[in-house]
Amino acid sequence: MGPFMPTQSVSVKEDTSQYPLYPFLWRSLYEYPPEYREIRATAPISRVRLPNDALAWLVTRYEDVRAVLSDARFSRDAVKNSPVAALAPNDIFNHSLIGTDPPDHTRLRRLVTRAFTPRRMEALRPHTFEVIDELLDQAEQLPRPVDFQSHVCYLLPILVIAEMLGLPYDEREQFVAWVRESTAGTEYRERMSAGYQKLIDYLDSLIQRKRRTPGDDLLSALIAVRDENDDRLSHEELLALSALLLAAGHETTATLFGNSIVTLLRDRTRWDTLRNDVSLIPVAVDELFRMVPTTDIGGVFPRVALEDVTLNGVRIHAGDAVMAVGDAANRDPEVFDDPERLDLTRQHNPHMSLGAGIHRCLGATLTRMELQVALQRVMERFPTLRLAVPESELRIRPMAAMRTLDALPVTW
Numbered sequence: 301m302g303p304f305m306p307t308q309s310v311s312v313k314e315d316t317s318q319y320p321l322y323p324f325l326w327r328s329l330y331e332y333p334p335e336y337r338e339i340r341a342t343a344p345i346s347r348v349r350l351p352n353d354a355l356a357w358l359v360t361r362y363e364d365v366r367a368v369l370s371d372a373r374f375s376r377d378a379v380k381n382s383p384v385a386a387l388a389p390n391d392i393f394n395h396s397l398i399g400t401d402p403p404d405h406t407r408l409r410r411l412v413t414r415a416f417t418p419r420r421m422e423a424l425r426p427h428t429f430e431v432i433d434e435l436l437d438q439a440e441q442l443p444r445p446v447d448f449q450s451h452v453c454y455l456l457p458i459l460v461i462a463e464m465l466g467l468p469y470d471e472r473e474q475f476v477a478w479v480r481e482s483t484a485g486t487e488y489r490e491r492m493s494a495g496y497q498k499l500i501d502y503l504d505s506l507i508q509r510k511r512r513t514p515g516d517d518l519l520s521a522l523i524a525v526r527d528e529n530d531d532r533l534s535h536e537e538l539l540a541l542s543a544l545l546l547a548a549g550h551e552t553t554a555t556l557f558g559n560s561i562v563t564l565l566r567d568r569t570r571w572d573t574l575r576n577d578v579s580l581i582p583v584a585v586d587e588l589f590r591m592v593p594t595t596d597i598g599g600v601f602p603r604v605a606l607e608d609v610t611l612n613g614v615r616i617h618a619g620d621a622v623m624a625v626g627d628a629a630n631r632d633p634e635v636f637d638d639p640e641r642l643d644l645t646r647q648h649n650p651h652m653s654l655g656a657g658i659h660r661c662l663g664a665t666l667t668r669m670e671l672q673v674a675l676q677r678v679m680e681r682f683p684t685l686r687l688a689v690p691e692s693e694l695r696i697r698p699m700a701a702m703r704t705l706d707a708l709p710v711t712w
Contacts (some may be wrong), residue, residue: 409662584644
């Protein structure tokens, strides 16, 4: 984890060394840090020390995590002026829709919600099959082993969301590169900011083109909202919202896609069970959401308390940073039977991987659909797929805000 923004620090009189350092270290690629389980069992709301010696509250029980994510007293907007801001990229994810509170959040979300209804996402399923088939056709022509992360997992979701937004297909190499830079992670803040600016400049130019020649796409619709009623959407908000939809619309899916393939291949019976009965895939996808972590900070964006709040008997003061860890909530034995076991037939699965409350992931239905389609088609097209290297050689991409594989060498 890289340097933190010096926006706030704890009192020099307080000895922070007594608190565990957060984020916790991963012992291996898929071994979830045991500290979460220990803290949830003994002190589910407790203090942790950030790398800049500032403190934050770590919330790990399911009901407490849901309470934080659903309570307006825990702000996303206030994160911008908190040391916890550095735990997530601030150019995209701490601005626009994800980084705002009501009433701005309500206004912005209302403008795009209709584009992400379950009915509209289901209508995208045939196109998603076309995209994954094209990517798999290309992968089939490559010399083996094939890096599935780069050639398939990363490209599928960004091409689907780009189609929704109306980004030209022949410009995909440019905007894919800039999205990757803009989500590089806190260790590479300068590169992240530079990539974000390039993406914004590109979108600004594209918006001007679409004003002259609008299409039947989400970006053209947002431009119309902006031009017809300036007080509903400023130009800066339009740019930030477009960048957010493009970046957030693929990063989680790309990460889960690659890591889910590895998770299923770790026990071949899991892979074969789904391959032999693809009707099980929708339920299995939710279980993969629950069990496959996507970030080092627990999958949910930080909050800051706007006023003093008592949560499960613990007093959290105004200005305190709060980490409500969805990944820890997903393994709460009070909610999930045998929570540490990957159960691809689990029926009761109210996981927190897509958030809760007003900031619940706008593209949740899209992400589910993409993963369902992707896993089905990969299993149908490459039933003997296997890792081409030992799992111990897999690495997380060094310039990433998420636990995205740097490469996924496979063969069949």
